[in-house]
Amino acid sequence: MTEAFKHPSDETLQRYACGNLRPGLAMVMRVHLGGCPSCRATLRRFEAVGGALLDDLPPAGISAALLEKVFARIDSGEAPQEARAAPVFTADGFALPAAMAGCKVGPWRFVHPKLRWARVEVPGAEQDRVILLKIAAGFAAPAHGHGGLELTQVLAGGFSDGRAQYEPGDLIEADESLTDHEPRVTGDEDCLCLAAVEKPLRIRSLLGRLFQPLMGI
Numbered sequence: 370m371t372e373a374f375k376h377p378s379d380e381t382l383q384r385y386a387c388g389n390l391r392p393g394l395a396m397v398m399r400v401h402l403g404g405c406p407s408c409r410a411t412l413r414r415f416e417a418v419g420g421a422l423l424d425d426l427p428p429a430g431i432s433a434a435l436l437e438k439v440f441a442r443i444d445s446g447e448a449p450q451e452a453r454a455a456p457v458f459t460a461d462g463f464a465l466p467a468a469m470a471g472c473k474v475g476p477w478r479f480v481h482p483k484l485r486w487a488r489v490e491v492p493g494a495e496q497d498r499v500i501l502l503k504i505a506a507g508f509a510a511p512a513h514g515h516g517g518l519e520l521t522q523v524l525a526g527g528f529s530d531g532r533a534q535y536e537p538g539d540l541i542e543a544d545e546s547l548t549d550h551e552p553r554v555t556g557d558e559d560c561l562c563l564a565a566v567e568k569p570l571r572i573r574s575l576l577g578r579l580f581q582p583l584m585g586i
């Protein structure tokens with residue numbers, strides 16, 4: 370049951386397959402797909418359906434730009450690889466997934482002794498809201514609701530949000546329906562997450578209100 374919370378929804382996979390996610394969110398999806406055979410299989414099914422639909426459409430019904438996107442995705446095979454770009458490291462030398470190649474990671478900034486964040490710039494979409502979050506063991510992130518889609522991929526350590534216990538490789542999808550989401554780091558290890566949001570967070574706690582303007586998210 371809790372397994373369902375550890376992968377993107379079918380709707381988000383479909384939006385990804387259609388090239389319909391902001392580049393920041395799409396990059397988080399690539400990190401997840403790189404390590405998740407079951408989501409890669411679902412994505413291939415959606416792409417097969419999309420291809421069949423294209424076959425049935427009159428040529429005038431499809432824009433050149435959309436066709437180009439579809440063929441680019443088909444050409445790229447399973448999970449798109451950007452392995453040729455330089456590998457990405459955080460300011461303290463943590464090696465990040467190959468799907469983040471080409472991204473620029475800013476310096477760690479402190480919000481609290483146990484909470485650090487760094488802005489991630491996705492090539493061609495520098496304004497997208499993408500961050501790395503490093504949260505010390507035992508610390509809880511500010512309680513927040515969500516406006517729009519938020520994707521969080523666990524890179525190291527683990528946390529729990531009352532619904533499930535998450536580990537590296539898990540992707541947590543949140544949207545308007547999830548209220549007062551308050552992730553808490555579990556275990557002895559610091560937790561490193563990659564997060565992208567579609568719209569600014571609605572943060573309710575005092576720490577959250579301090580955190581929001583500092584993060585610009």
Ligand SMILES: [Zn+2]
Pocket residue numbers: 375376377401405407408409
């Ligand atoms: Zn998955």
